[in-house]
Amino acid sequence: MDKQFDPRAIETKWYECWEAGGHFAPRADRKDTPSYAIMIPPPNVTGSLHMGHAFQDTVMDALTRYQRMRGCRTLWQPGTDHAGIATQMVVERQLAAEGSSRHELGREAFVDRVWQWKAESGGHITRQLRRMGASVDWSRERFTMDEGLSTAVREVFVRLFDEGLIYRGKRLVNWDPVLHTAISDLEVISEEENGHFWHFRYPLADGSGTLSVATTRPETMLGDTAVAVHPDDERYQHLIGKTVRLPLVNRDIPIVADTYVDPELGSGCVKITPAHDFNDYALGERHDLPKINIFNEDATLNDAVPTAYRGLERFEARKRVVADLDALGLLERVDDHKLMVPRGDRSGSVIEPYLTDQWFVRAAPLADPAIKAVEDGRIRFVPGNWDKTYFEWMKNIEDWCISRQLWWGHRIPAWYDDAGNVYVGRSEAEVRERHADRLATDTPLTQDEDVLDTWFSSALWPFSTLGWPGNTEALEHFYPTSVLVTGFDIIFFWVARMIMMGLKFMDDVPFAEVYVHGLVRDADGQKMSKSKGNVLDPIDLIDGIDLESLVAKRTSGLMQPHLRDRIEKTTRRHFPDGIPAYGTDALRFTFASLASQGRDIRFDLGRVEGYRNFCNKLWNAARFVLMNTEGADTGLDTDAAIELSWADRWIASRLQRTEADVIRHIEAYRFDLAAQALYEFVWHHYCDWYLELIKPVLQGDHATAAEQRGTRRTLVRVLETTLRLLHPIMPFITEEIWQRIAPLAGREGDTLMRQPFPVPDPDRIDAEAETEIEWLQTVILGLRQIRGEMDIAPRKPLPVLTQGAETGDRERLDRHWPALTFLAGVESIAHLGPDDDAPDAATALAGRMKLLVPMAGLIDKDAELARLDKRLAQLDKEQASVRGKLDNPNFVDKAPADVVDKTRGRLSEIDAALAELRSQRERVAAL
Incomplete structure (x- = not known):
């Protein structure tokens, strides 16, 4: 083995070997063994690996490798999401750079162009997954737009439509005025920004006075259809049922009573614009108010407003409305106000609630069985408190808007005739066949222009990837899957919808457990964001990056000069030498060590450095083992005499306890505790103590051949077993070392990842040996403490006196004399009687026995x-x-x-x- 551990020299080599050997695929010869399956949360095809991906992929891979080694027929199903908006934006930017646009190409040619981009550039994140060591079965890789999944999407849409669970209607949605499409709540980022509260006076229609209302969006008042007050607000009870004259529009609108209004907030009067506010929409439904849409698709004002405002951009219209109301004497005051502003995560544009025709899923009928599945324990959340979040959303679920105004995606399988009648089917041919009684053969049909929300196809992921609607062997063996590993932020958008769809179309839950992990934050607990300059790229941590490249990477795309300057200064201060190459194993072990069952994960580079040192420790230990066992007798000949030392028995016993701890913690999804147990055993028990305790046996001349044979056998077997224990978390370094150690330990096989995971043997727990070595450790540590406190030179021999040593202590001191001389530098040991005077000495305790080291001659006082x-x-x-x-x-x-x-x-x-x-x-x- 090389003297230095270099992860770059082994990682790519072993991954290519595993993949080429088909080791990630479920074993065809184990169809009669229990199945274990995990579905990868499909990352966007446009994306790149971020810290959240790297964390959850580490957890999923550790589970997969663990269950594979436990003997399960294991599948980790890979795939990517077509990411409708993100992918369309990427290709549209390319076209714009070429002086073209999707509209110039036309829909068919544009979609072809997207497929071309996907073939050439869409595999970046899957390449990065390989760098993380992800043992997914690439032979089964799926894409949400591939033919099989597209068939599943159409099948589900048609079945739900036929049951009345999908419908088309005009409702309020999140609208992106730049992208001209509805978007989901997850694609809306709300952040606090500086704004204003404008207070206006609305005149009562009978001329008897005015009502004061406040708004953060003055332009929407042009679409007001009521003013609301609380029914118990004594100030306004006499006005309920009367009307106000809407300024600038001169339309009379009613004053209604509704408990939604907070009488303590502002004046207690609220303007109601049902077509442009979700709360107002709900209130408008309760009071049967008209819904007046005042915006075009690009958020300019349309013909529903007075002529003076038509065609104005919404923020220009805001200025005009305020100025005109001020000129009429109806502007009461303007207050500075911080408010949450919703912006599209892709376009950055302020999102508008917008009334438009969309396709919806009736969610409530699907939610009821999904609620019961968690209530009766068929699905378990880990940690368990997340079921409360799930229930809260599911029991108040709204209908799901599934249509998007894009060209890239699953086109909605609905067709229209010239009269606007809608026909749904898996294809136009099927539509004509199903509706032959209503459609003449020459009736022209036009397919719906919209595509489906990407969450719709993702909701089918656990069974569509396995071949549904076909009846496949994969479905039979791997559905339902075993566990879903996901972030808490998509419990609503993905987890709940997969449960609903799985129960609906497979008549079974899609997974038995949901392990919910938190958000990866920086060391100070701050959310990682480019604008803060605290984003870490997991690939940079694996391969390393120099300072100038890191600065360029962190500041690229930032338009504001002050922001670029601040991030550059911060980067240069925190990373003066760039980021060193830590390797995949160190990063994975760091993630495992942080995987407690809490919401947030604070990521500290210091821990990665510490676990890189852990890799070095393991590497150097393996080199020591090989130097002392290669070409020597490691006890493979079972007829040869074997004698185990106290240290051999102790380390074997500690190994059994560690095996039990690791299994228990992994089964409970406590990867942090599993990592802690492994670290403690490897660093402290095996390396710091066992390897030192056995050096006198291997390197001295007092040990018998049987004793040396026993120690060499223990050396290689404990290390080989430890490598199997570590492998799910640290696959690369363990494989590299195992290939050298396995033959010495009598293990055969092409790869460590196909070896059995260690199982503890209670009969090998050796309490006597553990007590013996713990006593020895106490003595050695006591003497080392004296040496350190008194600043005694490391190589200076220590004369040791004991006081209160019992017969057992004296026997142990004699028995472990080689270890005491080697590890504590003991020169001699003498025992004081109960009446003997003790000299001036530094002392330490080992149980009831006092250890004394006389200072005379050892230090210059x-x-x-x-x-x-x-x-x-x-x-x-x-x-x-x-x-x-x-x-x-x-x-x-x-x-x-x-x-x-x-x-x-x-x-x-x-x-x-x-x-x-x-x-x-x-x-x-x-x-």
């Missing part, structure tokens, strides 16, 4: 006191300086919060160091 005094003076001076900063209000109030926090942390470190040094000085002075 005066020199040591001088050294300690010098260090104390330095820290006293630094303490005064740091405390002075924190006592200065200008620093605490004006410095960045992270700087203040770091300063407080430094003061705590200094205080602790001073306390320790003073204690040490007292001990030295007492000698």
Whole structure:
């Protein structure tokens, strides 16, 4: 093995080997074994891997590799989503750069162009998944627009329509005025922005006064159809049922009473615009109010408003309306106001609630069975509190708008005749056949121009990817799937809809469990965003990136110069040397260590660095094992005598406990605890203790051949088993090492990923050996503590005295003499009687036994006191300086919060160091 662990030298090699060998596919020879299936949440075909993807893909791959090694017939189903809006925008930008547009190409040619883009550039994220080590079955890769899934989409649409569960109607939707399409709530980003509250007076129609109303969107008043007050508001009860004269429009609108109105907010009077506000729409339905749409598709004002405002862009119209009302003396005041502004995540445009004809799914009839499936335990959320979120949404579910005004996507299978009658079918030929009694053979039909929301096809993902509506072997074996791994933000948009569709069309739940993970945030708990300059690219963490490339990457596409400058300065400050190559295994182990059952995940690069060191530790341990076992007897000959040392028995016992812990934690989706158990065993038990304890056996001349054989066998077998334990989380380094270790441990096979996952053997728990080695560790650590506190040179031999040593202690000291000399540098051990005077010595306890190290000849007392005094003076001076900063209000109030926090942390470190040094000085002075 190379002296240094270099992940770049092994990762691509092993992934290509696994994929070429077909090791990711379900085993054809295991059809009689339990199945285990996970569906990848299909990433957008336009996308690239982000930290959220990398986190959940680590979890899914760890589960898949674990279950595969446990003997299940395992499928991790891959695929991508066609991402209607995002993909269409990508290709439209390309056309614009060429001086063309989709309208110049026409629909058919444009769709062909999108398919061309997909073939050439649409596989970026799947290549990145390979870099993460994702063991998905690429031979089954699906795309939501491929023929099989398109067939499933049409089938579901037609069946739901035939049952009256899909309909077309005019309702309020989120409308993107730039893209000219309805969008889902998930595609709307609402952020706080500075705005205003405009207060207007609406004259009562009878001339008896005015009502004051307030709005953040003055232009919408042109579409008002009522003013609402609370029915119990005594100020306005006498006005309920009367009318006001809508200014600028001169239309009389009623004053209605509704409990939606908060009488404590503003004047207690609310203008109602049912066609341009979701709450107003609901109120308008209750009071049978007209709905007046004042916007065109691009959010300019249409012919429903007075002539003076027609054709104006909405924000220009806002200025004109305010100015005109002010000129009429009807502008009462304007207040500054912070408000949540909804913007399209793709276009950045302010979203308008817009009344338009769309296709909808009646959700309530589908939701009832889906609610029951969670209530009766057929589906379990992990953590369990997420079922409350699920129930809250499902029990108040609204009809689902499934149509989008795009060209890229599943075109709605509905056709219209010249009279506007609609006919639904899987194809035009089927429509004509199904409706032959209503359609003449020469009646021209036009297919609906709209496409389906991408969430519609994604809702079918668990069964459409397995070949539905056909009756396939994959459906038989892998539906329902075992677990869904997903973020909490799409419980409504994807999880709930998959449950509804699975129950409707498969008569069974789509998965047994839903593991809900949180949002990956930066180390300070802030959401990662490009505008904050705190986005991390997982591929950069794997392969590394130099500073200039990182700066260019983080500032690209940012239009505001001040934002570019700020992000560049932040990047250069935090990453002066760029980002080193940590490798996939270190990143995956970091994600696993963070995968507790909480909502948010704070990602700290320091942890990745720590787990890269963990990889190095494992690598170096493997090199040590190979150097001491290759070409030597590792106990494969079962007839040869084997003698196990206390250390051999101890590490084998600790391994059984670790195996049980890892299995228990993975089964409970506590990857953080599984990672902790693995780290503790590898770093502390195996590397720090076992490898050191056995060096006297392997390298000394006092051990017998049977003892050395037993130690070598334990060395390779424990390491080989540990590699199998680690493999689901750290696949690359474990495979590379396993290929070298497996033959020495008597293991055969092409790849580690097809080896059985370790199963603990309770009979191998050795309490006696654990007690023995824990005693030895206590003695060694006590002596090391004395050496460190007294600043005794590492190689200086220690004369040791004991006080209160019982017979068992003395026997153990004799039994472990080689380890004590090798690991603690013990020169001699003498036992004091109960009446013997103890010399001046540093002491430590090992149970009831006191360990004493006489200081005479080991340290220069005066020199040591001088050294300690010098260090104390330095820290006293630094303490005064740091405390002075924190006592200065200008620093605490004006410095960045992270700087203040770091300063407080430094003061705590200094205080602790001073306390320790003073204690040490007292001990030295007492000698």
